[in-house]
Amino acid sequence: MKGRSIRALQARLTLLMVEEDGMSTVEYAIGTIAAAAxxxxxxxxxxxxxxxxALTNIISRALNTNV
Structure with a gap:
C-alpha cells in the first residue's frame, strides 16, 4: 500500500512538471508586451x-506641379 501511494505521488509530480497549462497565456503576455514596446x-x-x-518634403515634391 505504501509503495503504491509513493508511486502515485511520483506520477502526479511528474505530470505537474510536464504539463504546459498556462504556457499559451504567458506567451501571449510576452508577445503583447513586445508588440507594445x-x-x-x-x-x-x-x-x-x-x-x-522628410515626409513633408516628399509630399511637397509630389504635389508640386511646376514642370
Whole structure:
C-alpha cells in the first residue's frame, strides 16, 4: 500500500512538471508586451522631427506641379 501511494505521488509530480497549462497565456503576455514596446519605439521614430520633415518634403515634391 505504501509503495503504491509513493508511486502515485511520483506520477502526479511528474505530470505537474510536464504539463504546459498556462504556457499559451504567458506567451501571449510576452508577445503583447513586445508588440507594445515596438509600437512605442515606432511612434517615437515616426513622430521625430527628421521623419516629419522628410515626409513633408516628399509630399511637397509630389504635389508640386511646376514642370
Amino acid at each position: 515596438f509600437g512605442a519605439i515606432l511612434y517615437t521614430v515616426v513622430t521625430g522631427d527628421s521623419i516629419v520633415t
